[in-house]
Amino acid sequence: MDKIAEGIQKLSDNSLFNGALALIGIILALIGIYLTIRSIKKKIPAYYFESRSLNFSGEYSRVKDLEFIFKYKNEPVDKLTFTRILFINKGRDIIDNSDIIPDRPFRISLKSNFKVLDAQILYSRNQSMNNLKIEWSDNDIFILFDYLAQLEGLVIQIVHTGTEKDICLKGFLKGSIIPIRYKDMALQYLVC
Incomplete structure (x- = not known):
């Protein structure tokens, strides 16, 4: 027993051994903090969008004898913009329909002097399971779901008369959580 106590005493007097133990302790503490942060469940609604516009009254009007006439419901359209929007739950917790503030639902809004001509869901992983759908009017597209x-x-394609600057996503979750707009190209493959 004295040999064991003597061995422990020698190790505790060794500064290299003490430094290694301190380093291991710090590493384990950092791993614990990292795993704790990762395990926190959050609801993070996020979106990314990209637009492509066709302007029929600008550069094409300079070409002699070339005329484009586009109409929507018998009204002329000078500009068409195709916008694809990815709306996704980037958090670890499920976003339930009951989490959405009733008078502030998730919706894609266009400024009042522009119109939504068409809107459709291009892709959704579990569209039928979580009852994903959209409803739209002249200036708003409502994103409806049971849970995410x-x-x-989902990826939504919107055909409208505005530009990328004229469109925004609105809506709140309880706790004043608003959707985060991602501008990085990492999500581009989902909307192109």
Whole structure:
């Protein structure tokens, strides 16, 4: 027993051994903090969008004898913009329909002097399971769902008369959580 106590005493007097133990302790503490942060469940509604516009009254009007006439419901259209929007739950917790503030639902809004001509869901991983759908009027597209699990969402294509600057996503979750707009190209493959 004295040999064991003597061995422990020698190790505790060794500064290299003490430094290694301190380093291991710090590493384990950092791993614990990292795993704790990762395990926190959050609801993070996020979106990314990209637009492509066709302007029929600008550069094409300079070409002699070339005329484009586009109409929507018998009204002339000078500009068409195709916008694809990815709406996704980037959080670890499920976004339930009851989490949405009733008078502030998730919707894509266009400024009042522009119109939505068409809107449709291009892709959704579990569209029928979580009852994903959209409803639209002249200036708003409402995103309706029962729930969105982690990394679930949809890609919506909107044809409208505005530009990318004229469109925005609105809506709130309880707790004043608003959707985060991602501008990075990492999500581009989902909307192109």
